[in-house]
Amino acid sequence: MSTQPIGIFDSGVGGTSIWKEINLLLPNENTVYLADSKNAPYGLKTKSEIIDLSIKNTEYLLKKNCKIIVVACNTATTNAIKVLRENYQIPFIGIEPAIKPASLNTQTKAIGILATKGTLSSELFHKTTNLYSSGITIIEQVGNGLVELIERGEIQSEAMKSLLKTYLQPMIEANIDYLVLGCTHYPYLMPLLLEILPKHVKIIDSGEAVARQTKFILETKQLLNKIPISANYEFYSNADTSVMKTLLNGDYTVEQLDF
Template identity: 30%
Template sequence: MPFESEIGSDAPIGIFDSGFGGLTVARAIVDQMPNEDVIYLGDTARAPYGPRPIAEVRSYAIECMDRLVTHGVKALVIACNSASSAALRDARELYDVPVTEVVLPAARRAVAASRNHSIGVICTEATATSRSYNDAVAVAPQVRLTTQPCPRFVEFVEAGITGGDELLGLAREYLEPIQRAGCDTLILGCTHYPLLQGVISYVLGDQVTLVSSSEECAKATYQVLQRRELLHHEPREAQRMFLTTGQSDAFEGIGSRLLGGFVEDVHTIKVGRRN
């Protein structure tokens, strides 16, 4: 059932992702804003978005955000780099609530953190094709950006595999262009990737700063809600609801494997096209 509250500080934060990676954003939001109710929608029936054409990703993202808006959310968080790249501008035109996303906050943090102005971003094919990170760092013309799609990382995360020889070999292959470019900062440009920080850091070494788009998105969401005076500052028992377009038991099982007992109260829903 949806939260029965008017749009205001008592309303929940709506978080959307193509699947499970955005759970890292949801977890970061709950950690940074423990008094906030959240509703998470994972479009697992149509995931992954990364290999899909941008227009298709946009259509799916709008359908899912439409559904979250029916729950009376006070903010929308696009917790998916592919969807952020495809649908952010449309979302900000369509909805009356603030919309935050993962690309620009992570890019800003990386520009601030880099010492040699050589920044890498690992991401899905859709995010790479959109060149959204190129646009995001364009305000810093001295930056040299190296973009590397890492599509198979998502498969490992959603299978609950975060180590082992096969993943390590794949990580070395994917990250070789980042090392060759001399990047001192790497944006984890897919919300699945923070769950692979161990193997990524192992390959690149401690001298490379990892920037989590999940953590930076949560910080940006806090700032927006603070400016609009929509935050709960007093301790309260916050609620979490998880929606999926796939099987609820499968979602809860994978979510629990990835993030312990964080995922609960999962419901299967259908989403439809805008009229």
């Protein structure tokens, strides 16, 4: 089983930011990445819709013989991972906003969280926030429109800059010193975020932590691939593949699916 691939799914191209971290830490692992871009963003859908889509994505990755599945989507994790773990034997790695490190390290006692509506309104998010929010001001902002622009490849557009300035201004006024990115699409906005935010604000995403957790679970389950191979990377999307190819920034083939 060790040479079977790691499966990764997201509501679109954003989870490739997670794939990059996993590939960096585990270059010997085969991977299958599934982008459900046709249904992006998940953050505007109901919980039952998110669960149904997550099950559909899981079933596809199981057909690809994956040994572990990374839910590289904050909204899918916070709304569906409990159901997935209850219904499938395969290990699942989830992702949620890195509130804990931001809350523990803030000096100004104010942090910002930029995420989708589906993540911010989820039970898991509220549980995590309540655990670490004592004595800290948390400014939550729904990133309406950001995923759609990223999915269209309009990362550096004026529309993107305008939205980000609007969303970040209340956080700047509240003197945040940490911004937590609560969507796997958002790391691709890092250049713009650094341009808009004051220099002292640190930006945290969950990619590296997810990669470390994936490695830990593979080691624990004795699924880590120790056979030296030239790793195989498969990328699939049910929408236009050009944006993913650009974001992957490498000589990778992205296959378009009717999915």
